[in-house]
Amino acid sequence: MTEHQGRHFLQIPGPSPVPDRVLRAMDMPVIDHRSTQFADLAKAVFAGCQKIFKTAGDIIIFPSSGTGAWEAAIVNTLSPGDKVLMVETGHFATMWRQMAARWGIEVEFMPGDWRHGADPAAIEARLAQDTSHAIKAVMVVHNETSTGVTSRVGDIRAAMDKTGHPALLLVDTISSLGSVDFRHDEWKVDVTVSCSQKGFMLPPGLGFNAISEKARTAAKTNRMPRSYWDWEEMLKPNASGFFPYTPATNLLYGLREAIAMLLEEGLDNVFARHRRLAAATRAAVTHWGLEVLCLEPSEYSPVLTAVLMPPGHDADKFRKVVLDNYNMSLGSGLTRLAGKVFRIGHLGECNELTLLGALSGVEMGLAAAGVPHRAGGVDAAMASLEGRTESNSPPHLRVIKT
Ligand code: PLP
DSSP states (O other): OOOOOSOOEEESSSSOOOOHHHHHHHOSOOOOTTSHHHHHHHHHHHHHHHHHHTOSSEEEEEESOHHHHHHHHHHHHOOTTOEEEEEOOSHHHHHHHHHHHHTTOEEEEEOOOSSSOOOHHHHHHHHHHOTTOOEEEEEEESEETTTTEEOOHHHHHHHHHHHTOOOEEEEEOTTTTTTSOOOTTTTTOSEEEEESSSTTOOOSOEEEEEEOHHHHHHHHHOOOOOSTTOHHHHHHHHTTTOOSSOOOHHHHHHHHHHHHHHHHHOHHHHHHHHHHHHHHHHHHHHHHTOEESOOOGGGBOSSEEEEEOOTTOOHHHHHHHHHHHHOEEEBOOOGGGTTTEEEEEOOSSOOHHHHHHHHHHHHHHHHHTTOOOOSOHHHHHHHHHHTOOTTTSOGGGOOOOO
């Protein structure tokens, strides 16, 4: 492996690069977490989070990874033996299913091909059949990070409403929040599960549950043992800006700054930027003659693009060539997709030039690894970013306006 200069290109779909502004905000002495100074920080962070989750309700922040926040959602709302409906969108939906099963939940897992999102019509049909209301919750992953497919949570909510079914709606927004439009209150989501190291542009270490009144009521009567993850234990001290145990103080400084950055840019602009970068990435992939894993254009992920390798070529060997030569990390294929796809993350602190640098690394890597492709994908991405079509305006014919 050669010595590299400059910054490492962390183009995995999370953890995403941490902006310098956030790093500086965290570069603070640790303060007493029982002081008024801490309470002011915590209150500011709770209020800021409400804007990002789009809720007026409670948000709980655990010192944990996203997996901890998954567990908190389960143990606070469900009871052993409860039945839930989940959808096999990919690796992460499968992992969440396994966790639910370990907690004694009976999971009905709607099969999927890992190339489409959760189908609102199929959920509606299944809930309509469940006239006895045996299904206690619908649990879906908003942005399936293993496949680059974003499910339409607003449509799923509308489908649930059509049936009048009372199931809770639990949504994993671990890789979507802060990058893709998400509306906890408007979509009547009961538990939104998220974490710090993706759209929030923070290091790993914070897990979130945004909770509805209905979820909080369910938590009062459910029969799952819990201690660390107990919402009520958290909410009591949180009301005055405190935690029942030692919070991740410096990550909260970072969170306050990251929220300020997202709101300064404007959430709609943040989402539009992600969509623009994703479209440019797909333009490059298509030009190379490679295949985007997601098959449904309305479900293309703004956060990442999973790319299928041509048969006979190993995605992990290719990723190693890119890492060794160009100091860039790309996401690997997970479980069933291992070796078959690589994933380009384009989330968080990513702009046009970062993306073009990353795509250049992919294109040079394809050449270096001997993967068949058509050169010029980066040009196609530039064309997409500039809003022109490649064929009708080749770069060398562009008119320079003086
Ligand atoms: N859910 C999704 C959609 C994810 O992308 C991830 C991690 O990448 C997880 C769950 C697990 O989160 P963590 O690794 O922070 O525990």
